Amino acid sequence: IAAEEFPDLDVTVRGAISIGRRIQDPLAELVKIDPKSIGVGMYQHDVNQKQLDQSLEEVIEYVVNKVGINLNTASWALLSHVSGIKKNIAKNIVDYRKDNGRFKDRKELLKVKGIGAKAYEQMAGFLVILDGKNVLDNTIIHPESYGIAEEILKTVGISLKEYGDNLAGARELLKNFSIEKFIKENNYGFETVKDIYEALKGERIDPREELEKPILRSDILNLDNLKPGMDLEGTVRNVVKFGAFIDIGLKNDALLHISEISEKFIDDPNKVLAVGQIIKVKVKDIDRERERVTLTKKGL
Structure with missing residues (x-):
């Protein structure tokens, strides 16, 4: 795909573009x-x-x-x-x-x-579509339901054009809208009207905004920056049967063994940890020769 998109660029340049794009919009690139x-x-x-x-x-x-x-x-x-x-x-x-x-x-x-x-x-x-002809094109409202959306706006006393010109004012007026009354008068399904109303009333929410942001560390770059007993925050990169691998800012991820996840017995790390989760950990041991770090959550 990269060769198709940038046929005249060197493979290293394509790689650099991909890394940059993963920071801008990970989903679109991955x-x-x-x-x-x-x-x-x-x-x-x-x-x-x-x-x-x-x-x-x-x-x-x-x-x-x-x-x-x-x-x-x-x-x-x-x-x-x-x-x-x-x-x-x-x-x-x-x-x-x-x-x-x-x-x-x-x-x-x-x-x-x-x-x-x-x-x-x-x-x-x-x-x-951002900044399109129809403001409803930047919502999750399906085109076949645009008519219902316009009727909802009419009920609170505004047109689609007024809604597009003054979103903040329109959303204030929409607070007075009654879904139950509207359904009785128009014979539409409750869930359909609720979804359209919620889309009109709020910004288009990207569900990813609610997720924890990844930690981009600049203070831990190599093993010399670590010592046993140090408290850290890390991102769960992979969960396996015997524990999880945590990104704490080093080149290699550190191991959080299943026996160090909790004071209580855990039979499956997947029940308590998930990829992308940000957790507090403590450095348990550093093997400088093999460049390996083991972590614990005990006592935190």
Whole structure:
């Protein structure tokens, strides 16, 4: 994928671009890599490969759709994981963007080669457009529900244009909206109206904002910066049967053995630790010769 995107650049330059992009938007860059190469567990080669591929693909598709994708900046690799978009369609979307400039509204997708009404219906709600013609294109509201969204706005006394021009004022007025009363008068489903109302009332929330941010350390660069008994914060990088590997800022991750996770007996580290989690640990032992560090959570 990198060679296709930057055919004239050296492999080291492509690598540098990829690292930079992983800091800007990790999801958008990491979807270009086979998930098995990122490291999804110790025993991945012992299981049925077809089922593993299918299961990993489902997880990626769920995550991509949950986050929502910017239609005007997404690569074909990212677009190909959106519901209703196959690889060739994803490439057609990017080609259309190159030839015609940025998408101004979601309906424009129907002009892309290979996208019919059914595929559009599947994908539209997951693709957002910032600063498009229709302010609703930057929400999770599906185009088929735009009519309901406009009716909700009408109920509180504003038009779609006024909503776009003064979002803060419109959201203040929307606090007076009654879902129950609206449903009785219009015969719509409760969940549908609730979702549309919540999307109108709040900013488009990226679910990743609620996650803990990774720690980027500058104080621990080598073993000489460590001593036994030192308290640290680290990021869980991998969880295995015998414990977990924790990133504390060194070149190699440090080991938190299963026996050091808790004062109580633990039969499976996965029950208490998860990849990406930020935890407090203490340096238990340093093997400078083999460049290995062991950690403990006991006494913290």
